[in-house]
Amino acid sequence: MADPVIKIVHLRKRLNGTDVLRDISFEVQEGEIFVIMGPSGTGKSVLLKNLIGLLRPDAGEIYIWNEPAHAMREEEFDRLRLRMGVVFQSTALFDSLTVGENIAFPMRRHRQMSGQMIRTEVLDLLALVGLEETVDRMPAMLSGGMRKRVAIARALALDPDLIFYDEPTSGLDPPTSRDVDGLIARLGRELGVTSVVVTHDLATAFGIGDRMAVLASGEVLAIGPPAQIRADRRPELQRFINPGGVEERP
Amino acid sequence: MPGAPVLERVGRIVLGLLEETGRLVLLLLATLRWLARGRLEARQTIRQMEQIGVSSLPIVLVTGTFAGAVLAFQTAKQLLAFGVPGLVGGLVALSLAREAAPVFTAVTTAGRSGSGIAAEIGTMAVTEQLDALRVMATNPVRFLVVPRVLAGFLMMPLLTLFANVAGLAGGGIVAAISGVPPATYVGSVQRFLTPGDLTGGMAKAAVFGLIITLVGSRRGLDTDGGAAGVGRATTAAVVTATVLILIMNYVLDVALF
Numbered sequence: 001m002a003d004p005v006i007k008i009v010h011l012r013k014r015l016n017g018t019d020v021l022r023d024i025s026f027e028v029q030e031g032e033i034f035v036i037m038g039p040s041g042t043g044k045s046v047l048l049k050n051l052i053g054l055l056r057p058d059a060g061e062i063y064i065w066n067e068p069a070h071a072m073r074e075e076e077f078d079r080l081r082l083r084m085g086v087v088f089q090s091t092a093l094f095d096s097l098t099v100g101e102n103i104a105f106p107m108r109r110h111r112q113m114s115g116q117m118i119r120t121e122v123l124d125l126l127a128l129v130g131l132e133e134t135v136d137r138m139p140a141m142l143s144g145g146m147r148k149r150v151a152i153a154r155a156l157a158l159d160p161d162l163i164f165y166d167e168p169t170s171g172l173d174p175p176t177s178r179d180v181d182g183l184i185a186r187l188g189r190e191l192g193v194t195s196v197v198v199t200h201d202l203a204t205a206f207g208i209g210d211r212m213a214v215l216a217s218g219e220v221l222a223i224g225p226p227a228q229i230r231a232d233r234r235p236e237l238q239r240f241i242n243p244g245g246v247e248e249r250p
Numbered sequence: 251m252p253g254a255p256v257l258e259r260v261g262r263i264v265l266g267l268l269e270e271t272g273r274l275v276l277l278l279l280a281t282l283r284w285l286a287r288g289r290l291e292a293r294q295t296i297r298q299m300e301q302i303g304v305s306s307l308p309i310v311l312v313t314g315t316f317a318g319a320v321l322a323f324q325t326a327k328q329l330l331a332f333g334v335p336g337l338v339g340g341l342v343a344l345s346l347a348r349e350a351a352p353v354f355t356a357v358t359t360a361g362r363s364g365s366g367i368a369a370e371i372g373t374m375a376v377t378e379q380l381d382a383l384r385v386m387a388t389n390p391v392r393f394l395v396v397p398r399v400l401a402g403f404l405m406m407p408l409l410t411l412f413a414n415v416a417g418l419a420g421g422g423i424v425a426a427i428s429g430v431p432p433a434t435y436v437g438s439v440q441r442f443l444t445p446g447d448l449t450g451g452m453a454k455a456a457v458f459g460l461i462i463t464l465v466g467s468r469r470g471l472d473t474d475g476g477a478a479g480v481g482r483a484t485t486a487a488v489v490t491a492t493v494l495i496l497i498m499n500y501v502l503d504v505a506l507f
Contacts, residue, residue, distance in 0.1 A: 052385050053384070053385075054381055054384060054385070074384075074389070075389075078387035081384075081385055081386070081387045082387050084385065086382070086385040088378045088381065088382060089378070090377050090378045092377060092378035092379050092381060092382035093379075093382075094374075094379055094382070095373075095377075095379075105386065106386045106387075109386065109387070109388055110386075110387060
């Protein structure tokens with residue numbers, strides 16, 4: 001088996017006097033869509049911030065492409081970040097830039113490309129997410145679902161090997177959420193990129209995840225493929241994945 | 251003890267100012283590190299020079315004109331009573347060059363640009379745009395703070411120079427209305443005002459430019475708590491910068507003049 005893209009070993013993180021992450025260990029394999037899920041306040045976002053270097057662990061280790069991310073200084077971490085894309089919960093699009101300029105931003109900073117080449121790349125990425133016509137619009141003029149798609153296009157700008165999605169469907173209506181799920185799954189398949197999706201949306205988790213880790217109180221409650229998670233009859237797990245006692249959609 | 255709460259409050263204010271100064275020094279060092287490496291964001295810096303400098307010019311000219319006017323009004327009133335109109339221009343020019351032009355310009359810029367910097371960076375902080383910069387391997391200090399600090403440092407002396415010119419003109423008009431002949435006013439300015447007065451005031455302005463942009467950036471970077479947090483950061487940026495400008499004005503006066 002190939003080396004994991006991400007390997008987390010006994011990760012701990014304390015914030016404001018609370019143990020947010022107590023003892024997290026798991027691996028993410030190349031090319032898979034790995035979902036980190038759990039109810040709100042279980043430390044999912046803190047875990048994600050540790051993985052992308054916005055927070056540093058208090059104890060434990062994080063290896064990304066076998067490199068010790070937990071021990072890297074900010075500028076060393078930037079080397080890893082150039083191979084990553086991140087889609088933020090709020091999209092985090094730069095509101096002073098147009099859609100096209102947002103997507104071009106990482107290319108302008110980190111690639112030696114002409115203006116024309118960047119424009120072509122931007123339009124290709126927008127075509128990939130079905131939004132070519134928005135290239136010259138401001139992010140504020142777009143709907144929530146469109147902004148998510150633009151954020152995904154920006155995350156793909158440097159042709160990353162690994163993409164993180166933070167609550168990609170939060171704030172979206174159910175049909176738009178399923179569209180975004182479909183886009184994440186399609187990009188994973190077509191581009192062969194490894195995806196880590198943080199969500200509390202069960203439809204997203206079971207709909208697109210190849211494997212998932214369920215967090216509860218800062219610990220991994222269960223880990224495995226969706227069918228295995230669904231078959232786990234432990235009450236603390238069923239309370240979250242099947243709150244109404246009704247089976248999730250297959 | 252009735253005095254204790256007052257003492258406690260004063261102590262807290264002093265500690266707060268010291269803490270703020272410490273944070274600003276750290277941000278200044280981080281800014282200088284990027285500058286020393288020669289990693290300059292030219293486009294961003296020019297944009298900020300336009301924002302902090304060119305766009306502030308109209309309000310600085312208005313402030314400078316009326317600062318000069320009020321100085322001329324008061325000095326002319328007193329000195330004409332003693333029959334020495336030949337001192338009016340000199341007093342206006344010296345007061346403007348050393349104090350009024352740099353301080354008024356700085357306070358105006360703190361209100362206009364310092365608050366704008368805190369609001370812009372603060373909004374980026376609460377909408378995850380700063381996090382987005384970092385994950386796109388772009389250091390926020392390098393990309394956002396260095397251009398603003400550099401622009402403030404370079405543009406404030408120039409704004410102050412314009413405020414001096416506007417103030418002398420405004421003072422001249424009011425002096426003439428008060429009965430000081432224009433030739434006497436101009437002659438007095440030439441006799442009393444030395445290049446050292448002007449450059450000293452401009453040097454102070456450069457330091458004030460650093461304070462305004464560093465305070466605005468610092469407050470912006472540390473913003474949390476949504477729209478209310480941005481509001482708090484903006485207010486704090488103006489208040490803190492104004493207090494530090496006035497304190498630093500005294501220190502620099504003692505050192506320079």
